[in-house]
Amino acid sequence: MRKRVPTAAALFAGVLLMLALVSPAPARVFIEGMAVTDYMFRGVNMLAGAPAIQPSVSITGGRYGLSFDAWLSWALRDRGTESVRDLDEMDLIANYSRALGPVDTFAGLFSLHYYTMDTWPDVPSTVFEGFAGVTLRRAPFTPTLTVNYELSALSGHDLYVEGDLDYRWTMTSGQPVMLGLHAGWYRAEWVDVDGISDITFSVSLPVDHRAFSLTPWFSTTWIPDRSVNPELFELYGGLVISSALFVD
Numbered sequence: 001m002r003k004r005v006p007t008a009a010a011l012f013a014g015v016l017l018m019l020a021l022v023s024p025a026p027a028r029v030f031i032e033g034m035a036v037t038d039y040m041f042r043g044v045n046m047l048a049g050a051p052a053i054q055p056s057v058s059i060t061g062g063r064y065g066l067s068f069d070a071w072l073s074w075a076l077r078d079r080g081t082e083s084v085r086d087l088d089e090m091d092l093i094a095n096y097s098r099a100l101g102p103v104d105t106f107a108g109l110f111s112l113h114y115y116t117m118d119t120w121p122d123v124p125s126t127v128f129e130g131f132a133g134v135t136l137r138r139a140p141f142t143p144t145l146t147v148n149y150e151l152s153a154l155s156g157h158d159l160y161v162e163g164d165l166d167y168r169w170t171m172t173s174g175q176p177v178m179l180g181l182h183a184g185w186y187r188a189e190w191v192d193v194d195g196i197s198d199i200t201f202s203v204s205l206p207v208d209h210r211a212f213s214l215t216p217w218f219s220t221t222w223i224p225d226r227s228v229n230p231e232l233f234e235l236y237g238g239l240v241i242s243s244a245l246f247v248d
Helices: 002-023
Strands: 029-038 056-061 066-075 089-100 104-114 126-136 146-148 159-168 178-186 193-204 208-211 212-222 233-247
Touching: none
Parallel strands: none
Antiparallel strands: 029 056, 029 233, 056 066, 066 089, 089 104, 104 126, 126 146, 146 159, 159 178, 178 193, 193 212, 208 212, 212 233
């Protein structure tokens, strides 16, 4: 495992360098650090209640509609437990988006890497998904529909469909409050489930301060299938620090 962590770090750094070189100018770079009480993914509490830190970097190439993301998750507790330590995660995402009138369309490739597993980068420590979706930019609550499809036959060609609604409410003090509703449905061999995976309601309060934003958030998730998660409801939250940079 110790050999794999430097390898993953080198891969992460190499991808960031590649993104910086290939992204068309002008580009915008987003840097984000997040601390979470629980890491929830499609209804599963991935780290069995352990908190985590989750830094990320995103590079968006303005006029071409291309964006590239690199994201890490590292558990802060129970690292002596292999089932937690093995789920340290690195995600790499390439996305293309285009506006068609009032509709934003997007599609891309998502890869997930459990880089501390002994089998990495083989299956099941590496997962590839293709995704595509639409956002109705001018509709009430800005609805988004996304379809994710597992590309490896060895993993069962899992299918995950998710819908999102967002609403911005401004308090009398001028503080914005962001409300979100998320619902997911999947046909997944990895949890041997077909049906609703999760329904999540989220509240966040972004606070801008000069060059960065600070956003505390809170979520509650309903998981209808106890075989996916023994808890019917999960309550969790986190804190995000983010900054945006322009690159000529």
